Amino acid sequence: MRHIDSLIFAGWVIPGEPEDRILEKHALAIHEGKIVTILPIEEAVREFSARVTHRLPQHALIPGLINTHTHAAMTLLRGYGSDLPMMEWLHEHIWPAEQAWMSDSFVADGTRLAVAEMLTAGITCFNDMYFFPETTASVVEELGIRACIGLIVVDFPTIWAKNPGEYLGKAEGLYKHYRQHSLIRTALAPHAPYSVSDDPLKSIAALSESWDIPIHMHLHETADEVVQSQKQYQLRPIERLENLGLLSERFLAVHATQLNDNDIEYLQLHQCHVVHCPESNLKLASGFCPVPRLLENGINVALGTDGAASNDDLDILGEMRTAALLAKGISGNAAAVPAAKALHMATLGGAQALGIDDITGSLKPGKAADVVAIDMSALSTQPVYNVLSQIVYAASRHQVTDVWVAGQHLLKSRILSTMDMRELQTRILFWRQKIGDDS
Amino acid sequence: MRHIDSLIFAGWVIPGEPEDRILEKHALAIHEGKIVTILPIEEAVREFSARVTHRLPQHALIPGLINTHTHAAMTLLRGYGSDLPMMEWLHEHIWPAEQAWMSDSFVADGTRLAVAEMLTAGITCFNDMYFFPETTASVVEELGIRACIGLIVVDFPTIWAKNPGEYLGKAEGLYKHYRQHSLIRTALAPHAPYSVSDDPLKSIAALSESWDIPIHMHLHETADEVVQSQKQYQLRPIERLENLGLLSERFLAVHATQLNDNDIEYLQLHQCHVVHCPESNLKLASGFCPVPRLLENGINVALGTDGAASNDDLDILGEMRTAALLAKGISGNAAAVPAAKALHMATLGGAQALGIDDITGSLKPGKAADVVAIDMSALSTQPVYNVLSQIVYAASRHQVTDVWVAGQHLLKSRILSTMDMRELQTRILFWRQKIGDDS
Incomplete structure (x- = not known):
């Protein structure tokens, strides 16, 4: 068994290459910020031992x-x-x-x-x-x-x-x-x-x-x-x-x-x-x-x-x-x-x-783990016949729950891990008051 | 003091008539399913005693x-x-x-x-x-x-x-x-x-x-x-x-x-x-x-x-x-x-x-209390210069937190009060499996 940083088990993985591919019940393996492979969940369980495992059976993973x-x-x-x-x-x-x-x-x-x-x-x-x-x-x-x-x-x-x-x-x-x-x-x-x-x-x-x-x-x-x-x-x-x-x-x-x-x-x-x-x-x-x-x-x-x-x-x-x-x-x-x-x-x-398609833009082994998880269980995306159609025509950004950039888990269950939100709200209010009314 | 069913204190009330009116820090008074009046919060506190008071300082109220x-x-x-x-x-x-x-x-x-x-x-x-x-x-x-x-x-x-x-x-x-x-x-x-x-x-x-x-x-x-x-x-x-x-x-x-x-x-x-x-x-x-x-x-x-x-x-x-x-x-x-x-x-x-503008469509005394509260404190609607513009061009339905129909509080802090969501999800899954794949 290969030891890696993390595994994400998802209801669907949409790798982006080829552009209409949809993989059901697949796992994304991540190590040192990069995508190792995408494989069926049952194979991932046998092949990898991950430091962190995310189980997202209702979610679709798409490229960042x-x-x-x-x-x-x-x-x-x-x-x-x-x-x-x-x-x-x-x-x-x-x-x-x-x-x-x-x-x-x-x-x-x-x-x-x-x-x-x-x-x-x-x-x-x-x-x-x-x-x-x-x-x-x-x-x-x-x-x-x-x-x-x-x-x-x-x-x-x-x-x-x-x-x-x-x-x-x-x-x-x-x-x-x-x-x-x-x-x-x-x-x-x-x-x-x-x-x-x-x-x-x-x-x-x-x-x-x-x-x-x-x-x-x-x-x-x-x-x-x-x-x-x-x-x-x-x-x-x-x-x-x-x-x-x-x-x-x-x-x-x-x-x-x-x-x-x-x-x-x-x-x-x-x-x-x-x-x-x-x-x-x-x-x-x-x-x-x-x-x-x-x-x-x-x-x-x-x-x-x-x-x-x-x-x-x-x-x-x-x-x-x-x-x-x-x-x-x-x-x-x-x-x-x-x-x-x-x-x-x-x-x-x-x-x-941007000339960075060797690094990001699709979920492909060797590219950076820039990954987004979308919760498809929301009422507004139910039922799911075609997950790709549902993401484009029915899902909203509020269904994005988790985001990784180069393997760093920057959004965890809708909480931003690298920001002080209170401080940010204070600064916004400061500017709102300073700039004043739009009249 | 007049006894009524409920008062909603809001950051903004947008009554809909006249169509560009915005009232800051106003209250909506509701009794027996109908709108009694809209007035500044400090006046509402003096004039009304409500069975239930909702305090929504970050929210805008709009007609349903x-x-x-x-x-x-x-x-x-x-x-x-x-x-x-x-x-x-x-x-x-x-x-x-x-x-x-x-x-x-x-x-x-x-x-x-x-x-x-x-x-x-x-x-x-x-x-x-x-x-x-x-x-x-x-x-x-x-x-x-x-x-x-x-x-x-x-x-x-x-x-x-x-x-x-x-x-x-x-x-x-x-x-x-x-x-x-x-x-x-x-x-x-x-x-x-x-x-x-x-x-x-x-x-x-x-x-x-x-x-x-x-x-x-x-x-x-x-x-x-x-x-x-x-x-x-x-x-x-x-x-x-x-x-x-x-x-x-x-x-x-x-x-x-x-x-x-x-x-x-x-x-x-x-x-x-x-x-x-x-x-x-x-x-x-x-x-x-x-x-x-x-x-x-x-x-x-x-x-x-x-x-x-x-x-x-x-x-x-x-x-x-x-x-x-x-x-x-x-x-x-x-x-x-x-x-x-x-x-x-x-x-x-x-x-x-629909020929029901005597009953609904705006927040007007005597009309039914069909009211929606939108949370404007979300990042995506900050800062607020013009709340009406922000609702139309930046807010999303996920910022709707509370909904009243004829004074009935049907959505409370994003929870539907008259529905069994588990049962609904089961029924959707039933139809999804029955109707099958879109292929």
């Missing part, structure tokens, strides 16, 4: 969910200025609030709230873009979740940096600091085509190649963005980025709601990834990402929540469902984006986009 | 949610045959399963599961359409929820009735039996224009007028329905119903995803109500109900979940959010269907459609 686009600290602005036209919302509410309150302690507390929300929702990895990324990274280290930290670059000065040169200098420092970290990766994060000019974009293209890290960027989020770019550069944003050498298999195009045939060809040609944020796109009335067409063209699609100020939650299980439903509605085909495909976008699709 | 279109018993077919084109799903999965398993005990158990799910989600009233409505009604009586029971009529024979004459005869019996009931109303429920012919529809128009009860009917759910009607009758379905005298302020048009200007004029002229089922319409790729246009034209819009086989949950809080998001996305206007309007559709809009 990946939130491939968020601005974590914006949880502190959740619901701040809702139901407004996008430009009024940005210019009159969000940007002034950020201008007034942005600091490393805002980012630290907002990120703590975000990580607490994400872990309890089964998210084991997130791809962030915000100011004070070094603060986000240290909260990530403190709490044990996996993350890709965006090294933000914009043309204009903020409290964090004065000009593109300073943004890029800080980016280099952070990239070097985290290069060898087991849970933290970095990505170059030029905010958007309209907020970063050609020179810094060229530097970013070169750095992405030399450091071999992704470029994480808002792209074609709104029709107006495309129109403005055509006016200013006589090019659609994606054409401009192509000219500047940004497009490659390391490029993540976030939103992509405005795509013509030519744009899709560029994405396909350069093997770019698209990060679909369906709820944010709906709330801000940005348009519809043509997910079924992207998938038909072999383009990898991941899912993101966007920031909590435009969503208003960090819930990838919810985005999966919205993505699956919206694709059907918009394409007029009830068979579009079936449950297994939605789960793929929320797991392995995200890992591929 | 109304699910204005469902097929409750279909919970037993939740997730049965997902991700299929609609006609394949109906003809090869749902109808054969119904044919094989439909019985009064299927309806009783399915409705118990539905009512348990709905009460825990803050739904205090539902408008049903299914076979064996007398069974649905007796489960409703047993459990204490409020309902409008659809007296179903279709041309074809089912296990419940052989022909329109028998359907209508049974309808009359049920209508008379429940005419004086405090929680149960009935509605004539001709299934759809394509499944009920002219003669029974004419009878239904006459009975609706003479009994003064609503007509609850699927209408313009799919483009194909409209095309088929034009072929068969040279009329769009709504034109045919108009000719047959069905349209009035007692008519509920469910789905209404295919509406031209003329159709909207008919709805407006006859003061019909539209029941919008956004998640079902997305999942079955039926089309989009033009909610902002209907509202602009003064047409009342309510919300429904549809049956759990095409949704896959009975969650009006979720439908509210989907309705608010989808309206923005489809209309391209981020200010369309703001939070207060979404809550209105889910409460008073439903009561108006």
